[in-house]
Amino acid sequence: MIYHLFQYLEKIFTFPGSHLFNYISFRTGLAFILALLLSTMFGRQIINYLQKKQIGETIRDLGLEGQMSKKGTPTMGGIIIIIAILVPTLLLANLTNTYVLLMIITTVWLGLIGFLDDYIKVFLKNKEGLSGRFKIVGQVGLGIIVGLTMYLSSDVVIRENLEVKGITSNRVEYVVYAKHDVKSTKTTIPFVKNNNFNYADAFNWAGKKAQRYGWILFVLVAIFIVTAVSNGANLTDGLDGLATGSSAIMGVILGILAYVSGNMNYAGYLNIMYLPGTGELLIFAGAFIGATIGFLWYNAYPAQVFMGDTGSLTLGGIIAVFAIVIRKELLIPILCGVFLVESLSVVVQVSYFKLTKKRFGEGKRIFKMTPLHHHYQKQGNAGIQSIFQRPIQAMPESRIVIRFWIVGIILAAVTIITLKIR
Numbered sequence: 577m578i579y580h581l582f583q584y585l586e587k588i589f590t591f592p593g594s595h596l597f598n599y600i601s602f603r604t605g606l607a608f609i610l611a612l613l614l615s616t617m618f619g620r621q622i623i624n625y626l627q628k629k630q631i632g633e634t635i636r637d638l639g640l641e642g643q644m645s646k647k648g649t650p651t652m653g654g655i656i657i658i659i660a661i662l663v664p665t666l667l668l669a670n671l672t673n674t675y676v677l678l679m680i681i682t683t684v685w686l687g688l689i690g691f692l693d694d695y696i697k698v699f700l701k702n703k704e705g706l707s708g709r710f711k712i713v714g715q716v717g718l719g720i721i722v723g724l725t726m727y728l729s730s731d732v733v734i735r736e737n738l739e740v741k742g743i744t745s746n747r748v749e750y751v752v753y754a755k756h757d758v759k760s761t762k763t764t765i766p767f768v769k770n771n772n773f774n775y776a777d778a779f780n781w782a783g784k785k786a787q788r789y790g791w792i793l794f795v796l797v798a799i800f801i802v803t804a805v806s807n808g809a810n811l812t813d814g815l816d817g818l819a820t821g822s823s824a825i826m827g828v829i830l831g832i833l834a835y836v837s838g839n840m841n842y843a844g845y846l847n848i849m850y851l852p853g854t855g856e857l858l859i860f861a862g863a864f865i866g867a868t869i870g871f872l873w874y875n876a877y878p879a880q881v882f883m884g885d886t887g888s889l890t891l892g893g894i895i896a897v898f899a900i901v902i903r904k905e906l907l908i909p910i911l912c913g914v915f916l917v918e919s920l921s922v923v924v925q926v927s928y929f930k931l932t933k934k935r936f937g938e939g940k941r942i943f944k945m946t947p948l949h950h951h952y953q954k955q956g957n958a959g960i961q962s963i964f965q966r967p968i969q970a971m972p973e974s975r976i977v978i979r980f981w982i983v984g985i986i987l988a989a990v991t992i993i994t995l996k997i998r
Contacts, residue, residue: 578667597668600835600855604862607664611863615660615870619653623874623881626650631698649879652694653871654887658687660867661860661894669859674731675901678722679860679894685721686806686893689714690885705885712803715893719802722897723795733757734903735850736772737843751844757852761790763903764848766910766994772849773906801905802896808915809892811922811947816879817872818949818977822914823891824868825984829911829991830898831861837902846995854902864894877974907994913987914980921948952976 578597596602627650661683669676693706726732736754765773775797776790813819836842838855868891874880883891895912899905909916925946933939941962943951953976956968 577671600858603668604831604858607668607859607862608866610664610667611660611866612870614663615656615867616873618659619656619870619874619881622656623650623653626652626881646879646882649882651698651882651884652691652886653875653881654687654690654694654883654885654890656874656881657867657871657883657887658683658890660870661863664863664866665860668863670856673853673856674725674729675854675857676860678725678897678901679857681721682718682893682897683890685714685718686890687886690887690889693885693889711889715803715806716799718893718897719799720795722802722900723791723798726798726901727759727791727795731853732759732901733852734760734762735840735852736760736762737847737849740847751847753840753844753850761787761794762849763906764995765906767997771847771995797905798900801900801908802893804919805896805908805912805915806889806892808912808919809895810885810888812915812918812949813883813888814947815949815953815973815977816877817875818980819888819891820868820872820875820883821977821981822984823895824865824872825981825988826895826911827861827864827868829988830895830902830904831858831865832992833904833907834858834861834898834902837904848995849903851902857898857902861898877977907991910987910994911991914984918947918949921946921951949976949980 630648631650631652662680665676665680671677689706689711693711696702697705735757738752738754740751761775762772763775765771774790775793776786778793779786779789782789809819809823812822834854834857836846837848837851838853838857840850843850871881871883871887875883892915896905896908899908899911921943925941925943928942929939943964944954944956944962945951951964952967952971953973955970956965
């Protein structure tokens with residue numbers, strides 16, 4: 577809104593200083609600072625309100641180190657993150673940009689689903705919360721909205737990098753781009769020389785209908801990624817600051833990728849497709865990073881507030897949709913490796929338990945407990961028989977979180993360098 581106001585003032589009155597708002601870097605910095613201030617200063621008021629209303633976390637005793645000390649800690653703190661993301665974005669971003677609108681819709685959509693889940697748990701005293709079926713329907717619905725918007729919107733186009741002409745005197749590749757922007761089902765694939773992958777190529781046998789089928793596949797992939805990443809973030813949110821810090825790291829990388837994809841000079845240097853308009857997503861990324869870091873002020877160990885499903889589902893969905901709209905969704909397994917491993921640990925544990933119970937009459941475990949972060953938090957040889965008993969001694973929660981962050985930083989660096997490793 578402020579962005580559009582200053583655009584008007586510059587156009588009509590040549591208002592002094594209004595030209596600053598044309599710079600994405602300036603608005604991103606403001607968005608980051610505003611989100612940080614909102615999440616820290618305004619967040620304190622929300623936490624006090626949650627405490628006053630006794631909106632606290634219900635804890636089941638699972639025999640984890642320091643677990644019961646969390647009882648009564650205010651939850652539903654994801655409201656802080658959502659407000660701190662939306663306010664700077666609405667004020668400073670170009671609200672006619674399709675990509676920005678998709679991110680706003682994602683934040684509100686999954687925020688409402690997560691809020692409803694927390695409301696049922698906290699106020700209606702139903703530990704199961706919102707039925708998993710309804711969560712999936714909401715996530716699938718968002719995936720369909722994102723996929724169809726990218727298919728139908730005339731603003732969602734790419735300009736493909738066609739070939740590399742050679743290396744200039746300063747050893748920089750000269751990349752030739754197509755002359756026109758086009759609608760396409762192409763995306764970026766890592767570790768491949770010609771790093772553009774077209775979903776329509778899977779349907780070459782369909783002739784002229786291949787492109788249409790490619791879009792159908794793209795929508796299905798969008799649905800899968802939104803569901804998987806949002807649930808992965810939800811599973812990761814089990815230790816103080818783990819999901820928040822991991823999301824902030826991913827947000828930094830996604831912001832960088834959005835900016836370079838929306839700038840032809842940087843896109844040419846990296847030899848990736850140029851995506852007109854995605855640079856504006858850097859303002860949203862700045863707000864996202866500021867909101868998560870600000871929330872970490874209260875969510876770091878020992879946590880003064882938990883984000884609940886209101887926050888975790890929203891963070892995961894934002895990361896998923898952001899990656900999809902900048903055509904970097906195939907980098908998700910690397911960038912979101914922490915979320916992926918957490919999810920896989922649950923799938924592997926449950927599958928192995930059911931398989932051994934059916935075969936031997938008694939279920940066996942691979943990990944002491946899942947999601948994976950709880951494996952390190954649980955004492956070894958404590959009545960739980962699993963294949964991997966190490967570490968025998970339970971790790972302090974803060975150490976587990978910091979080590980997972982370090983792994984996340986390494987994966988973030990790998991995500992960036994995949995654009996050059998081909």
